């Protein structure tokens with residue numbers, strides 16, 4: 675790919691697990707509008723991956739994270755945009771500090787709402803970078 679302009683950003687993607695379920699929301703965004711995705715956001719200057727995951731989850735769903743671990747990294751090119759971009763997406767696995775806490779839709783401009791889904795029965799369509807890792811056999815649940 676001979677793309678000479680555009681920027682490379684770091685995104686942190688949160689696989690929030692509760693029992694056999696994972697948290698997904700339907701996106702409202704120019705990137706992947708109407709597709710289901712894991713909560714995510716941009717890494718800010720000075721942040722650790724863990725801090726970014728906790729902050730984004732809090733901002734988008736008001737949920738509080740307990741234990742959190744690094745899972746994997748993907749590299750995604752978004753060329754079909756007015757401003758082409760590339761994301762290094764860092765996938766974290768997390769559980770809730772209090773498993774009884776329920777997600778709130780804090781940013782309704784960017785998300786239709788949050789729901790819990792089984793990994794073997796994910797909603798469609800998935801945001802394409804997520805669809806790609808799923809097709810590659812990625813599974814955030816501990817083995």
Ligand code: 8DG
Nearest residue numbers: 685687705711712713714715716750761763803804
């Ligand atoms: P912010 O302004 O709150 O920091 O960011 P955001 O508005 O919450 O960003 P986002 O779109 O939720 O996430 C940042 C980007 O992460 C997203 O635009 C594209 C990128 N991204 C990947 N792979 C994946 C993925 O598998 N899932 C999700 N949710 N985002 C991904 O490159």
Ligand code: MG
Nearest residue numbers: 713714715734
């Ligand atoms: Mg987000």
Ligand code: MG
Nearest residue numbers: 714715730734
């Ligand atoms: Mg955000």
